[in-house]
Amino acid sequence: MAIEVYRIDDRLVHGQVVVGWGQPLALGFLVLVDDQVAASDWERDLYRMGVPPEMAVYFESVESALSHLAEYRQLPDPGLLLTGGTATMRSLVERDPAITRVNVGGLHHRAGRSPRLRYVFLDAGEESDLRAIGARGVDVTAQDVPGADPVPLDELLARSGG
Amino acid sequence: MTPPRSLPPGTWLHVFARLFAVQGSYNYEAMIGNGIAYAAEPAFRLLPGGRDGEAYRAAMARHSRYFNAHPYLAALAVGALVRAELEGEQPDRVERFRTACCGPLGAAGDRLVWAGWLPFCSALALLAYGLGASAAGVLFVFVGTYNVGHVALRAWGLRAGYREGLKVASALASPVLRTGPLHVARALAAVAGAALPLVLLRLSGAPLRPFGLALGAAALLAVALTRWQARVDGWRVGVALLLLFFLYSVVR
Numbered sequence: 001m002a003i004e005v006y007r008i009d010d011r012l013v014h015g016q017v018v019v020g021w022g023q024p025l026a027l028g029f030l031v032l033v034d035d036q037v038a039a040s041d042w043e044r045d046l047y048r049m050g051v052p053p054e055m056a057v058y059f060e061s062v063e064s065a066l067s068h069l070a071e072y073r074q075l076p077d078p079g080l081l082l083t084g085g086t087a088t089m090r091s092l093v094e095r096d097p098a099i100t101r102v103n104v105g106g107l108h109h110r111a112g113r114s115p116r117l118r119y120v121f122l123d124a125g126e127e128s129d130l131r132a133i134g135a136r137g138v139d140v141t142a143q144d145v146p147g148a149d150p151v152p153l154d155e156l157l158a159r160s161g162g
Numbered sequence: 163m164t165p166p167r168s169l170p171p172g173t174w175l176h177v178f179a180r181l182f183a184v185q186g187s188y189n190y191e192a193m194i195g196n197g198i199a200y201a202a203e204p205a206f207r208l209l210p211g212g213r214d215g216e217a218y219r220a221a222m223a224r225h226s227r228y229f230n231a232h233p234y235l236a237a238l239a240v241g242a243l244v245r246a247e248l249e250g251e252q253p254d255r256v257e258r259f260r261t262a263c264c265g266p267l268g269a270a271g272d273r274l275v276w277a278g279w280l281p282f283c284s285a286l287a288l289l290a291y292g293l294g295a296s297a298a299g300v301l302f303v304f305v306g307t308y309n310v311g312h313v314a315l316r317a318w319g320l321r322a323g324y325r326e327g328l329k330v331a332s333a334l335a336s337p338v339l340r341t342g343p344l345h346v347a348r349a350l351a352a353v354a355g356a357a358l359p360l361v362l363l364r365l366s367g368a369p370l371r372p373f374g375l376a377l378g379a380a381a382l383l384a385v386a387l388t389r390w391q392a393r394v395d396g397w398r399v400g401v402a403l404l405l406l407f408f409l410y411s412v413v414r
Contacts, residue, residue, distance in 0.1 A: 010261065011230070011261065011264055011265060012261065012262070012265065013265040013266075014230075014264055014265035014268060014269075015265065015268050015269060015272065017265075018265075018269065036258065037258075037262075040258075042328055042329050042331060043258060043259075043262050045329075045331035045332075046259075046262040046263055046266055046330070046331045046334070047262055047265065047266070048331075049266035049269075049270070049331055049334040049335070050265035050266035050268075050269050052269075084261070108191075108228045109191040109192060109227075109228055110227065110228070118190055
């Protein structure tokens with residue numbers, strides 16, 4: 001099975017991921033790509049606690065993810081890859097042409113970010129990252145849960161409020 | 163692990179009391195972030211410089227940001243965050259902890275409270291009604307039991323969070339959260355199984371003896387299904403029962 005979803009979500013592992021996407025897609029594993037989480041025992045322990053026992057979770061840095069993605073795509077169950085920000089996803093997309101779709105699942109309010117959707121707030125750097133990802137032919141949409149309508153990148157960036 | 167510094171009892175009481183208002187300023191931008199800062203604020207007054215100090219202002223700004231978790235288990239986060247700030251943890255590390263604990267606290271709280279304790283208390287109130295309690299008695303059973311649970315959970319969370327600090331994953335592995343939902347679900351099934359027929363009996367005003375016989379037969383069937391659950395399909399049992407009713411109506 002493939003990695004079904006490549007998701008950007010600053011909350012990383014949480015209910016929308018493990019239940020909202022996990023149940024309808026019958027996800028068997030998550031790949032969490034974050035350099036700092038991959039190097040931190042207590043963060044890995046915490047994120048593991050948010051994942052149900054029947055779902056595996058793998059922690060990778062950007063470098064290790066790039067070398068293991070082909071193996072994850074061979075696993076029998078469908079999976080979801082998560083990054084906490086646009087820059088990490090951009091690094092993956094630029095070096096792995098097999099990523100053809102990116103889901104913006106949640107980037108929340110923070111100083112310097114402006115609202116685009118109820119669950120997407122972007123600063124200039126993040127907007128630039130998303131444009132760069134889209135410019136490579138990757139289909140970028142914002143969608144928090146599977147039941148919601150996906151919002152295409154152009155429409156997302158044209159919006160100025162939630 | 164070095165034990166955390168002890169806090170004055172008044173500070174604990176203030177923080178604990180404010181946990182009940184953690185959803186008071188809920189909004190989409192910060193979720194319960196403002197509530198987290200409000201709950202932890204009495205402890206932040208102990209930071210160097212007190213309420214006028216830079217550390218206090220920085221901590222309040224940090225913790226007023228986006229945070230989303232189960233409102234009762236947010237106590238665990240508040241305890242851990244208070245300890246982290248008082249021990250002068252790096253702001254970046256504190257930020258990462260806030261991000262990391264949202265998911266696990268939300269998932270654990272949903273399983274234990276919304277899917278476990280709340281339905282259990284409802285079933286207990288139904289049982290009280292079935293056993294003949296007055297309206298006030300039913301209300302007392304529900305509100306009393308539910309409040310005992312969530313107050314105890316908040317108190318445990320605050321204490322465990324402060325004790326473990328950023329290594330709060332070990333508190334999340336506690337039996338309260340790992341096996342608690344399973345025990346509560348079993349208790350819920352038992353109480354609901356006893357309550358529903360008693361409620362029906364009280365509502366219908368039916369004579370006790372035939373109702374008791376039907377209840378006994380249903381209990382025997384339930385025990386049998388439990389024993390054979392790996393070998394019997396639900397639809398087969400349903401079809402068999404329909405056939406029995408059909409034969410009974412023909413013979414009768």
